Amino acid sequence: xxxxxxxxxxxxxxxxxxxxxxxxxxxxxxxxxxxxxxxxxxxxxxxxxxxxxxxxxxxxxxxxxxxxxxxxxxxxxxxxxxxxxxxxxxxxxxxxxxxxxxxxxxxxxxxxxxxxxxxxxxxxxxxxxxxxxxxxxxxxxxxxxxxxxxxxxxxxxxxxxxxxxxxxxxxxxxxxxxxxxxxxxxxxxxxxxxxxxxxxxxxxxxxxxxxxxxxxxxxxxxxxxxxxxxxxxxxxxxxxxxxxxxxxxxxxxxxxxxxxxxxxxxxxxxxxxxxxxxxxxxxxxxxxxxxxxxxxxxxxxxxxxxxxxxxxxxxxxxxxxxxxxxxxxxxxxxxxxxx
Numbered sequence: 179x180x181x182x183x184x185x186x187x188x189x190x191x192x193x194x195x196x197x198x199x200x201x202x203x204x205x206x207x208x209x210x211x212x213x214x215x216x217x218x219x220x221x222x223x224x225x226x227x228x229x230x231x232x233x234x235x236x237x238x239x240x241x242x243x244x245x246x247x248x249x250x251x252x253x254x255x256x257x258x259x260x261x262x263x264x265x266x267x268x269x270x271x272x273x274x275x276x277x278x279x280x281x282x283x284x285x286x287x288x289x290x291x292x293x294x295x296x297x298x299x300x301x302x303x304x305x306x307x308x309x310x311x312x313x314x315x316x317x318x319x320x321x322x323x324x325x326x327x328x329x330x331x332x333x334x335x336x337x338x339x340x341x342x343x344x345x346x347x348x349x350x351x352x353x354x355x356x357x358x359x360x361x362x363x364x365x366x367x368x369x370x371x372x373x374x375x376x377x378x379x380x381x382x383x384x385x386x387x388x389x390x391x392x393x394x395x396x397x398x399x400x401x402x403x404x405x406x407x408x409x410x411x412x413x414x415x416x417x418x419x420x421x422x423x424x425x426x427x428x429x430x431x432x433x434x435x436x437x438x439x440x441x442x443x444x445x446x447x448x449x450x451x452x453x454x455x456x457x458x459x460x461x462x463x464x465x466x467x468x469x470x471x472x473x474x475x476x477x478x479x480x481x482x483x484x485x486x487x488x489x490x491x492x493x494x495x496x497x498x499x500x501x502x503x504x505x506x507x508x509x510x511x512x513x514x515x516x517x
Contacts, residue, residue: 260289386446
């Protein structure tokens with residue numbers, strides 16, 4: 179089914195902005211069943227690639243050898259808020275590796291968690307890469323580098339064997355060749371990959387299927403462990419106020435969700451073995467939740483209880499500096515139209 183999808187920003191009776199949204203829904207073979215007229219649109223996978231970037235550490239047996247828990251795996255594929263909970267998890271990973279925050283190549287940015295932000299504003303010397311929302315992923319990459327006997331210095335660079343492995347793994351999971359993927363530098367300094375939305379959706383369909391069914395080979399078993407870790411610890415994956423966390427919580431882990439910068443959202447449906455990839459064309463993160471909710475409702479995957487639990491994300495309110503509600507965001511999905 180083809181549809182047109184936009185998110186409108188309304189201020190009173192005025193529609194003052196429109197965010198155009200691209201979407202693809204595929205099965206594990208990459209067959210597009212639903213979406214906008216542009217399911218092949220090329221964009222960067224950003225943080226939605228993290229479950230696949232974690233995959234080699236689990237698949238090669240290194241995570242089991244170190245005794246990593248599901249909670250630790252969840253934070254290694256996280257875009258966390260920098261809360262004390264997340265910081266302690268990542269610090270524990272570094273301590274176990276005999277490394278420090280100085281070994282993280284991700285750099286510092288302000289945490290989104292209010293308490294942690296107040297802490298670093300009051301004590302600027304505490305700032306480090308630990309607060310970066312990608313620090314868990316970087317700790318996992320450092321663990322993999324050590325396990326493989328690769329140098330940890332420069333692990334983030336494209337010429338490092340670790341990043342070559344990341345590229346190959348993401349390509350394999352998404353059903354494309356490594357050579358077909360464009361490569362850039364992510365906000366946290368590691369490689370970021372460009373591929374079609376439909377390929378990203380295929381990757382999440384594979385993740386969702388493995389989470390439910392597992393398999394006889396190491397790849398499927400590793401994907402199952404990662405998917406189950408995400409479902410079991412959704413707060414570790416993003417944070418208390420995250421839309422992806424809310425989706426996983428509300429669905430009891432039936433939906434595996436991971437966001438990415440610049441208006442990206444990926445969802446895997448464990449009960450259907452399909453994946454959804456959604457991209458706001460102008461990169462506006464505020465449009466992601468209402469657009470995703472509109473697609474999930476159209477697909478009929480949410481129960482009434484789940485819809486009620488997630489209602490605030492369907493039409494988020496717009497407030498002004500005085501805290502007054504002055505508008506809302508509203509997804510407009512028209513079936514049969516082409517984007």
